[in-house]
Amino acid sequence: MHVVVNAAMSADGKLSSRRREQLAISGDEDFARVDRLRAKRDAVVVGVGTVLADDPHLTVKDDALRARRRDDGRSASPARVVVDSSGRTPTDAAVLDDAATTYLCLSEAAPVDRRLALAERAELLTAGDERVDLLRAFGALQEQGLERIMVEGGGELIFSLFEAGLVDELRTFVGPTLIGGRDAPTLADGEGFVAAFPTLELEAVDRLDDGVLLTWKTDDR
Ligand SMILES: NC(=O)c1ccc[n+]([C@@H]2O[C@H](COP(=O)([O-])OP(=O)(O)OC[C@H]3O[C@@H](n4cnc5c(N)ncnc54)[C@H](O)[C@@H]3O)[C@@H](O)[C@H]2O)c1
Numbered sequence: 134m135h136v137v138v139n140a141a142m143s144a145d146g147k148l149s150s151r152r153r154e155q156l157a158i159s160g161d162e163d164f165a166r167v168d169r170l171r172a173k174r175d176a177v178v179v180g181v182g183t184v185l186a187d188d189p190h191l192t193v194k195d196d197a198l199r200a201r202r203r204d205d206g207r208s209a210s211p212a213r214v215v216v217d218s219s220g221r222t223p224t225d226a227a228v229l230d231d232a233a234t235t236y237l238c239l240s241e242a243a244p245v246d247r248r249l250a251l252a253e254r255a256e257l258l259t260a261g262d263e264r265v266d267l268l269r270a271f272g273a274l275q276e277q278g279l280e281r282i283m284v285e286g287g288g289e290l291i292f293s294l295f296e297a298g299l300v301d302e303l304r305t306f307v308g309p310t311l312i313g314g315r316d317a318p319t320l321a322d323g324e325g326f327v328a329a330f331p332t333l334e335l336e337a338v339d340r341l342d343d344g345v346l347l348t349w350k351t352d353d354r
């Protein structure tokens with residue numbers, strides 16, 4: 134399995150404002166790059182915080198990219214995956230439409246009524262007691278044939294994936310804006326590391342829109 138985390142952040146490292154609403158940090162060029170990256174992957178993963186804040190669709194948008202996937206015998210868009218301990222994904226969320234297969238990674242804490250409501254629209258996987266056990270959940274995704282994984286956020290999930298040692302590559306678009314705010318989500322939130330900080334190796338620096346795309350490889354994979 135190969136896991137690439139992709140996100141856009143402001144010049145001061147925020148993914149959104151303290152209101153946690155969807156905020157376009159990327160410009161057209163970066164969104165087109167994200168679309169090409171999606172088109173190359175087997176699955177696109179987000180945390181439920183991102184579903185609740187952004188209601189993303191996570192599909193490939195460009196017709197030529199969709200057609201190329203179909204020509205290769207694949208679905209037009211990769212599978213979508215939501216990491217959602219207690220099944221908070223709304224049943225009318227855009228990721229649950231029929232544009233692609235969707236997996237919900239739940240924990241044992243997800244109530245039965247939520248499971249029943251969501252099972253009609255998604256494949257349910259369970260790993261972990263209170264929170265989703267990401268090592269087990271990603272192992273289950275691999276068993277489904279999902280090898281090339283892209284993670285699109287948010288900050289809580291990204292931190293946990295680094296903590297679990299699951300990240301191979303990190304791509305961050307740093308946009309020309311400053312958001313600020315101690316409560317605004319950053320690229321990696323969660324508890325934070327105090328020792329054994331994951332180290333990264335810089336692979337590429339590319340100017341894009343009015344910002345910069347940084348491509349990093351992780352050292353410990
Ligand atoms: N700029 C970008 O590229 C970008 C991308 C995605 C999201 N965002 C923004 O980020 C914010 C949402 O991010 P977030 O950090 O609140 O939520 P998130 O998307 O990271 O989801 C976190 C939630 O996932 C669930 N979860 C289950 N198991 C988990 C585990 N082991 N580790 C971590 N989470 C687990 C928990 O309910 C947790 O609250 C929104 O403001 C959104 O607009 C920005």
Ligand SMILES: Nc1nc(=O)c(N)c(NC[C@H](O)[C@H](O)[C@H](O)COP(=O)(O)O)[nH]1
Binds near residue numbers: 157167187188191286
């Ligand atoms: N690359 C990127 N640049 C941004 O400026 C931004 N805000 C996001 N945020 C990721 C988030 O999850 C978005 O909501 C989905 O990228 C939307 O995906 P859709 O168009 O609905 O398929 N991602």
